[in-house]
Amino acid sequence: MMDATHPTDCASCPIRDIALCAKCDDGELAKIARIKSTRRFEAGQTIAAQGEGIPLVSSIVDGVAAVSRTLEDGRTQLAGLLFAKDMVGAPGEGQAAYDIVAKTPVTLCCFERHAFEAHVEEMPHLASRLAELALDERDAARAYLFLLGRKTAREKIASFLLFLIERQRQMAGSEAPGIIRLPVSRDEIGSLLGLALETVSRHLNGLGRDGILQILDHRRLRILDRAALERSSGDAPAPMTPRELQVIPRKSA
Amino acid sequence: MMDATHPTDCASCPIRDIALCAKCDDGELAKIARIKSTRRFEAGQTIAAQGEGIPLVSSIVDGVAAVSRTLEDGRTQLAGLLFAKDMVGAPGEGQAAYDIVAKTPVTLCCFERHAFEAHVEEMPHLASRLAELALDERDAARAYLFLLGRKTAREKIASFLLFLIERQRQMAGSEAPGIIRLPVSRDEIGSLLGLALETVSRHLNGLGRDGILQILDHRRLRILDRAALERSSGDAPAPMTPRELQVIPRKSA
DNA sequence: CGCCGGTTTGACATACTTCAAGAGAAGTGG
DNA sequence: CCACTTCTCTTGAAGTATGTCAAACCGGCG
Numbered sequence: 001m002m003d004a005t006h007p008t009d010c011a012s013c014p015i016r017d018i019a020l021c022a023k024c025d026d027g028e029l030a031k032i033a034r035i036k037s038t039r040r041f042e043a044g045q046t047i048a049a050q051g052e053g054i055p056l057v058s059s060i061v062d063g064v065a066a067v068s069r070t071l072e073d074g075r076t077q078l079a080g081l082l083f084a085k086d087m088v089g090a091p092g093e094g095q096a097a098y099d100i101v102a103k104t105p106v107t108l109c110c111f112e113r114h115a116f117e118a119h120v121e122e123m124p125h126l127a128s129r130l131a132e133l134a135l136d137e138r139d140a141a142r143a144y145l146f147l148l149g150r151k152t153a154r155e156k157i158a159s160f161l162l163f164l165i166e167r168q169r170q171m172a173g174s175e176a177p178g179i180i181r182l183p184v185s186r187d188e189i190g191s192l193l194g195l196a197l198e199t200v201s202r203h204l205n206g207l208g209r210d211g212i213l214q215i216l217d218h219r220r221l222r223i224l225d226r227a228a229l230e231r232s233s234g235d236a237p238a239p240m241t242p243r244e245l246q247v248i249p250r251k252s253a
Numbered sequence: 254m255m256d257a258t259h260p261t262d263c264a265s266c267p268i269r270d271i272a273l274c275a276k277c278d279d280g281e282l283a284k285i286a287r288i289k290s291t292r293r294f295e296a297g298q299t300i301a302a303q304g305e306g307i308p309l310v311s312s313i314v315d316g317v318a319a320v321s322r323t324l325e326d327g328r329t330q331l332a333g334l335l336f337a338k339d340m341v342g343a344p345g346e347g348q349a350a351y352d353i354v355a356k357t358p359v360t361l362c363c364f365e366r367h368a369f370e371a372h373v374e375e376m377p378h379l380a381s382r383l384a385e386l387a388l389d390e391r392d393a394a395r396a397y398l399f400l401l402g403r404k405t406a407r408e409k410i411a412s413f414l415l416f417l418i419e420r421q422r423q424m425a426g427s428e429a430p431g432i433i434r435l436p437v438s439r440d441e442i443g444s445l446l447g448l449a450l451e452t453v454s455r456h457l458n459g460l461g462r463d464g465i466l467q468i469l470d471h472r473r474l475r476i477l478d479r480a481a482l483e484r485s486s487g488d489a490p491a492p493m494t495p496r497e498l499q500v501i502p503r504k505s506a
Numbered sequence: 507c508g509c510c511g512g513t514t515t516g517a518c519a520t521a522c523t524t525c526a527a528g529a530g531a532a533g534t535g536g
Numbered sequence: 537c538c539a540c541t542t543c544t545c546t547t548g549a550a551g552t553a554t555g556t557c558a559a560a561c562c563g564g565c566g
Contacts, residue, residue, distance in 0.1 A: 067395070069399065077403060079395045080395070097392060097395075120377070121377050123377060124374055124376060125374075128383075130384040131344070131383040135346070138390045138394055139350060142320070142351070142394050145394060149330045150447060186514095194402030197512090198555080217563090234324070236324055405521075405522095406521075440545095451545090452522060454546055455546085455547080458547090470531085471545065
């Protein structure tokens with residue numbers, strides 16, 4: 001283990017191939033490694049506060065964080081979840097537009113902002129990867145728009161679960177397949193999907209009653225029928241006969 | 254004046270300072286100008302179709318276009334409107350994830366995709382500006398999330414009108430102050446805000462009945478009480494001024 | 507054990523959608 | 537210039553999904 005400011009070696013970095021520095025060669029890596037440090041946050045800790053200056057540019061190496069905005073009346077609104085490789089405090093963002101809060105223990109790979117921005121301006125490998133990540137995040141946000149604007153509560157929840165499955169699969173099997181770990185509470189899922197927490201609870205249990213999943217405990221569930229879940233998500237994957245698509249959604253009785 | 258494929262001169266380009274190439278020096282500009290062409294679309298024409306390959310990377314020079322996604326069952330969600338400087342078909346996007354449709358006559362500054370991507374990989378000025386634009390679009394989409402997830406119909410519509418006012422002000426006064434030109438139909442406003450067109454109509458007229466605005470004709474309205482409109486938008490009165498849609502949710506006012 | 511946050515469940519309220527019909531604009535052709 | 541069509545918008549009535557309020561439940565943890 002290296003010292004506190006350089007605890008991880010880029011060569012063994014779990015996000016080496018997908019991070020901001022993914023395209024960098026060894027020389028470039030050495031350059032930015034000089035301004036690199038690692039930070040750790042426990043679940044519940046605020047990584048960045050809305051309106052505050054953020055002196056660091058960083059990426060999530062491990063863990064899950066939530067992007068949210070808090071209102072004067074105390075209500076909190078989630079704009080998305082951040083997973084490994086996602087950026088916290090992008091270059092050019094002098095101050096945080098949102099709160100970033102750790103939902104699980106989070107490890108961050110950080111760079112001093114000013115120096116990093118200078119590197120971006122001169123290293124195309126860094127700049128173009130940054131652009132790719134930003135476009136990815138834009139597309140993710142746009143996909144969310146569709147979910148919020150047009151989907152029913154059940155579709156929203158099914159979509160959210162599929163999203164989690166996908167994210168967890170990428171994260172290389174920590175959990176047994178078919179088991180989903182919910183990183184956030186019902187309340188926060190509601191905030192993420194634009195629903196009341198009661199609605200989340202009802203539809204989650206509704207999916208359970210329909211045999212699509214099984215609620216193991218408040219934070220873990222088992223997917224029993226992936227295909228049915230997909231059909232419930234409202235996203236129409238291309239090839240299926242109209243007959244197979246026949247869904248009789250059981251409204252909560 | 255140059256030939257048909259180079260009808261505009263970058264020096265007199267209306268988006269010279271904000272476009273993808275904003276940071277490029279004359280030498281770099283000359284390089285990318287070699288793969289540049291201009292295209293024009295009439296209102297209603299499809300610029301790019303969801304799922305299709307897009308061989309060009311381009312930016313809007315003038316006009317308004319809509320980003321949308323449609324499900325087989327007919328549900329449509331607009332992910333946003335595109336104005337001058339916004340990208341259509343970003344580098345790395347082999348195929349369109351959304352439909353892009355011109356809502357007014359649109360002028361596009363286009364680059365051949367493959368060559369442009371190569372330039373991005375070697376010109377940090379281009380790559381870093383691309384990243385900035387992508388981050389802007391991400392932030393715009395995130396701001397939109399708040400609107401779709403938590404706002405009431407009336408708040409959504411008020412927010413949308415304020416957004417148009419802001420955009421029109423930036424666009425350098427074509428119209429008399431206080432007059433809004435709606436670039437889209439009620440149906441499309443609904444699609445943008447996640448509402449039925451009837452709901453849009455009702456609340457628009459509701460705002461009129463409350464003396465906040467006056468409906469001149471279907472596509473134009475006069476704002477009579479800007480302060481009241483702002484109060485109706487559900488946004489915090491705080492004086493924040495990000496680059497795009499500024500939306501903060503609040504429940505029942 | 508008894509508190510405490512998160513969750514479930516029920517009953518009720520309502521904002522929005524859906525269905526339906528009619529009124530304006532705007533274009534088309536005589 | 538006036539029917540006639542067509543499209544968009546408005547208005548009304550009824551249905552429903554989701555929100556709100558409230559109470560009970562459950563698992564941890566002191």
